[in-house]
Amino acid sequence: MGEGDQMLKKRMNSVPLNFIRIGDKFWKKHIDLVEHAIIPYQWDAMNDNIPDAESSHCIENFKIAAGDSKGDFYGAVFQDTDVAKWLEAVGCSLAGHPDKELERTADEVINLIGRAQQPDGYINTYFTIREPEGRWSNLTEGHELYTAGHLMEAAVAYYYGTGKRKFVEIMSRFADLICDTFGKDKKLQGYPGHPEIELALIRLYYVTGRKSYLETAKYFVDMRGGEPNYFLEERKQPGYKKIFPEFEGYLPLYSQSHLPVREQKTAEGHAVRAVYLYCAMADLAYEYKAQGLFSACEDLWNNIVQKRMYVTGSIGSSGLLERFTTDYDLPNDCNYSETCASIGLALFGMRMAQITRDAKYVDVVERALYNTMLAGIALDGKSFFYVNPLEVWPDNCLEKTSREHVKSIRQKWFGVACCPPNIARTLASLGQYIYAVNEEGVCVNLFIENDCELRLGGEIYLMRIKSRFPQEHSFILQVTGETALPGLWIRVPSYGKNYQIVCTEEVIGEGQKSGKDAQILGRRVACSIEKGYAHILEDVAGKTLQITFDAPATFVRANPNVRADAGRVCVMRGPLVYALEEVDNGANLEALYVDTKQPLTETYEPELFGGVVTIKAHGKRVEQSQWSESELYGTKPVTLTDTELKLIPYPYWNNRGEGEMCVWIKERL
Numbered sequence: 001m002g003e004g005d006q007m008l009k010k011r012m013n014s015v016p017l018n019f020i021r022i023g024d025k026f027w028k029k030h031i032d033l034v035e036h037a038i039i040p041y042q043w044d045a046m047n048d049n050i051p052d053a054e055s056s057h058c059i060e061n062f063k064i065a066a067g068d069s070k071g072d073f074y075g076a077v078f079q080d081t082d083v084a085k086w087l088e089a090v091g092c093s094l095a096g097h098p099d100k101e102l103e104r105t106a107d108e109v110i111n112l113i114g115r116a117q118q119p120d121g122y123i124n125t126y127f128t129i130r131e132p133e134g135r136w137s138n139l140t141e142g143h144e145l146y147t148a149g150h151l152m153e154a155a156v157a158y159y160y161g162t163g164k165r166k167f168v169e170i171m172s173r174f175a176d177l178i179c180d181t182f183g184k185d186k187k188l189q190g191y192p193g194h195p196e197i198e199l200a201l202i203r204l205y206y207v208t209g210r211k212s213y214l215e216t217a218k219y220f221v222d223m224r225g226g227e228p229n230y231f232l233e234e235r236k237q238p239g240y241k242k243i244f245p246e247f248e249g250y251l252p253l254y255s256q257s258h259l260p261v262r263e264q265k266t267a268e269g270h271a272v273r274a275v276y277l278y279c280a281m282a283d284l285a286y287e288y289k290a291q292g293l294f295s296a297c298e299d300l301w302n303n304i305v306q307k308r309m310y311v312t313g314s315i316g317s318s319g320l321l322e323r324f325t326t327d328y329d330l331p332n333d334c335n336y337s338e339t340c341a342s343i344g345l346a347l348f349g350m351r352m353a354q355i356t357r358d359a360k361y362v363d364v365v366e367r368a369l370y371n372t373m374l375a376g377i378a379l380d381g382k383s384f385f386y387v388n389p390l391e392v393w394p395d396n397c398l399e400k401t402s403r404e405h406v407k408s409i410r411q412k413w414f415g416v417a418c419c420p421p422n423i424a425r426t427l428a429s430l431g432q433y434i435y436a437v438n439e440e441g442v443c444v445n446l447f448i449e450n451d452c453e454l455r456l457g458g459e460i461y462l463m464r465i466k467s468r469f470p471q472e473h474s475f476i477l478q479v480t481g482e483t484a485l486p487g488l489w490i491r492v493p494s495y496g497k498n499y500q501i502v503c504t505e506e507v508i509g510e511g512q513k514s515g516k517d518a519q520i521l522g523r524r525v526a527c528s529i530e531k532g533y534a535h536i537l538e539d540v541a542g543k544t545l546q547i548t549f550d551a552p553a554t555f556v557r558a559n560p561n562v563r564a565d566a567g568r569v570c571v572m573r574g575p576l577v578y579a580l581e582e583v584d585n586g587a588n589l590e591a592l593y594v595d596t597k598q599p600l601t602e603t604y605e606p607e608l609f610g611g612v613v614t615i616k617a618h619g620k621r622v623e624q625s626q627w628s629e630s631e632l633y634g635t636k637p638v639t640l641t642d643t644e645l646k647l648i649p650y651p652y653w654n655n656r657g658e659g660e661m662c663v664w665i666k667e668r669l
């Protein structure tokens, strides 16, 4: 197969969020937190109204830059991104849940940003207040283009959420300035130290139609990794101001600038930077039909998911520099696995799926969303994991050690918080992942209960999914429309066995049973399997389809090259990874073995975490009682006692107090 043969002529797109209503039992409790807990909390944080929290000052910075207030800038160089991410979450939330009061507050913030905009269009409170002469002089560490990108993404989300264009116009003026500043024949030939503006300019192009935004995004991507290295040269300039101590001895690999992007075959460097860059590469590959660029996306994707990704869909195995390391290096107790990186991986995968209509990408998107993204937020929405280990022993998560970044309890929001608002926007925009559409039809990607209005070639279709996924591996799909849908593809998840689609002809009623208890009546629907989708070959408009598959709790092993997981297994059920917690299994989870020859038992526990399936396994525990406290080493044989192991879904760990947690369990052979 030649390069880029996988690309569709016409890519698929997400359904606008205001056309989707999610009613899903599994997700709704998390999504509701965005509107009721996260957005108000972050608003208070940004205004320094939370008593014991670190000062944010980010709204005040804009007021000072606007001349509304006197004072000095406070915070990190990218402090403005907190405002941007808040506005993006608000935009996504307003699309699904209109709220006049919130919209009024957001409008005021947008007006403030407008007032802080410089006459030439420039926006950045740090450089405006502190270093007006230093603009664009530190692309390595200054985060100017990165910050601009987040503001642009916020403007796009706010436009989609409210229909208001003012923020888009403000950011377009800034985008125009950037397009006039950077380019082959322009004043500056640089590119950002932290990718983000590339994908943001492309999103801004989609809502404004201004080709220069797309071209500048392409310029930034094409320039990256050229010789001599822009960042190494920049750092040699007289007066170059170092900002971050960890950038000493700068590695171009850290910012994916070690090679031109088309020559990159392995995912390297800071994981969040990497996946944000790959998102833009995928968009540009499609827009310019750039086969070489698309092949690079495929190579990078394959390297991640085949060799460098945790079973939980997290990436970045080194705590130092939050970066990728080498193939199969996936340590469980000292990894970084930033929540933002999994969100970026989901965004990259979503783009690849939309460009290729290949469901293999959605399998990874789902894995990242259901496990790592969700683990990032506590059930009450008030604390967050930035780092997502697969094994924790709270006692050894010590400062000034190789595990100082690993936290055994979720952290409160802190000044310049990247992951919490990223989780907020992801939850508020979850609808974008459910379907993919173009004029050829619609793909059902995630099995999340929703009602959706679909506009295809002048026709309106109503899609309805009734689902108790992932607790039950069955869902109902109804399509209503005047005419037949041009095409319908329903994802066949890689873990689903005995997949079948039947037409039940029933009207969906409340309390209708689904899942394995329900009697599946009806006729098999004609379909063919294409790249992980069941392509429906008959007109199903006005009909009710029931899709069922088996995905029982299963032991999963890692490729033996993954040293950290040798001799171990984990348990998965559908997309969910399971974990042992101390509260269920006692201390020292490393002293446990699981008997993989014995069956796993599933129990639905309605009271636990809002209702989840827990899993029990047969196991053994190494006896501790024969060892005295003064004995560190000895020759006595190991004694094992029978024990029952209880596993809960990984995303819910640490919702019942602090304790040990472990995903990969020693296998008793």
Ligand SMILES: [Zn+2]
Pocket (backbone or CB within 6 Å): 338, 339, 340, 341, 386, 418, 419, 420, 422
């Ligand atoms: Zn983050």
